[in-house]
Amino acid sequence: MTRRQLATYIFFGVVVILFAISVALKGFFVTFGAFLTLAIFSFLYDDNPYYKFAEHLFVGVSAAYWMCMGFWGTMVPNLFGRLYPPMVGPVIPALKDNPSDPFMLIPLILGIMLLMRLSSKAGWISRWALAFVVGTTAGLNLVRYLRSDFIQQISSTAMPLYVTNSAGFSLGETISNIVIFIGVMCGLIYFFFSKEHKGAFGAGARAGVIVLMITFGASFGYTVMARISLLVGRMQYLLDSWLGMIG
Amino acid sequence: MKRRVPLMMVFVVSLFMVVQNFVPLDEWNWIYQFLLDWTMIIGILSLLLGMWSLWKVHTQKIKRKSENYGYSFITLSGLILMLIFGFFPGSGGIENYWYRSFFYYIMVPIQATMFSLLAFFIASAAFRAFRARSVMATLLLLAALVIMVRFVPMGPLSPIVSDAAGWILKVPNLAAKRAIIIGVGLGAVATALKVMLGIERSYLGRD
Numbered sequence: 001m002t003r004r005q006l007a008t009y010i011f012f013g014v015v016v017i018l019f020a021i022s023v024a025l026k027g028f029f030v031t032f033g034a035f036l037t038l039a040i041f042s043f044l045y046d047d048n049p050y051y052k053f054a055e056h057l058f059v060g061v062s063a064a065y066w067m068c069m070g071f072w073g074t075m076v077p078n079l080f081g082r083l084y085p086p087m088v089g090p091v092i093p094a095l096k097d098n099p100s101d102p103f104m105l106i107p108l109i110l111g112i113m114l115l116m117r118l119s120s121k122a123g124w125i126s127r128w129a130l131a132f133v134v135g136t137t138a139g140l141n142l143v144r145y146l147r148s149d150f151i152q153q154i155s156s157t158a159m160p161l162y163v164t165n166s167a168g169f170s171l172g173e174t175i176s177n178i179v180i181f182i183g184v185m186c187g188l189i190y191f192f193f194s195k196e197h198k199g200a201f202g203a204g205a206r207a208g209v210i211v212l213m214i215t216f217g218a219s220f221g222y223t224v225m226a227r228i229s230l231l232v233g234r235m236q237y238l239l240d241s242w243l244g245m246i247g
Numbered sequence: 248m249k250r251r252v253p254l255m256m257v258f259v260v261s262l263f264m265v266v267q268n269f270v271p272l273d274e275w276n277w278i279y280q281f282l283l284d285w286t287m288i289i290g291i292l293s294l295l296l297g298m299w300s301l302w303k304v305h306t307q308k309i310k311r312k313s314e315n316y317g318y319s320f321i322t323l324s325g326l327i328l329m330l331i332f333g334f335f336p337g338s339g340g341i342e343n344y345w346y347r348s349f350f351y352y353i354m355v356p357i358q359a360t361m362f363s364l365l366a367f368f369i370a371s372a373a374f375r376a377f378r379a380r381s382v383m384a385t386l387l388l389l390a391a392l393v394i395m396v397r398f399v400p401m402g403p404l405s406p407i408v409s410d411a412a413g414w415i416l417k418v419p420n421l422a423a424k425r426a427i428i429i430g431v432g433l434g435a436v437a438t439a440l441k442v443m444l445g446i447e448r449s450y451l452g453r454d
Contacts, residue, residue: 037356060329061325061353062354069341070290110289111291115295118299143268145431145436145439149429156425183421187422188426214419218394221395228400
């Protein structure tokens, strides 16, 4: 055994002993949470077995977590609770006296049809269920996007370009409204690729890029600060909840 | 049968979803609510497909002893344990102590740390990207700096920075976001129409 290997084993042993002490003092879950936090941070050095362990554990646990949440949060009250209410009585007593709703057999059948995808011969049956979901979503999105992302946005942009309030003319609000109006128009011009960006149209597109750059900068700054606050949260967990070094 | 029925289903269901917006009848609203509930239930049932796929991928990795197959045991253990805690009769479902502990001490730390790692990667990317070589890059840099200084954990450093950040977010940022949203809205409407009319059929897959 080389000296380097010996040092590695000693270091590993010390870490194991420290974690064992932590389990005795702070409990298993708090220590395990700290271990997983450090395991993920270890990726900053390089990909390693600790990171891989945490990553794989997360995949398994989160898949089952969402399955359970979907089952108890949606399937139980919306499917079983309406198909045969006495069945969910022990879990949701408020639903047990509701009348049964045979129409809820349809989504159950469509759901089972969707699972036919697992069969190589009858896989095409799953398309029916998929078509139902796709159709519902397409119809819903068509109206929703038209209303909220198109009509509503245009209506909000059509603001007065000369603003007065109780104190008289408001220069600040007037400038803001003009910037918003011109910004939206120039932004749209930039995204319009059916006409070459030349002359006045090109100038509008260039102004659009300026507004877009400010937005990307703001979004970038916002994202960085959101990540930093998550980092602060993790540091608080390690230093306070785990090691008890703060206050 | 294999392609025509799904295409007809898509057309009929989506047309109903559109038309019911313009017909304020209680019966139509009742059907609309039903369709939404059905979609939600089918969506949850489709999670089973994902679970099956995950199970298959990892069991095959173990069977074939592929590279790093040992980690598949970890994934499957996490999956099975969480399912037992969440589904086992009398375990209390999602109120179960172990289920909640797995969420708070395994899922939350890993997810939050994973996202916080991005702070480091973003910082290193910014170091390379944020060189004020042009007017546009300088604008990007200035906007990002103002927003970052505004949202430092100890609070805004000065009222001027706070006002500047507020103006950037409420005026130019709003204008560009609105232009993007209008574009996205138009794109979504066009895609929905293509799906409704059977022009976009990729969801049907191949025969």
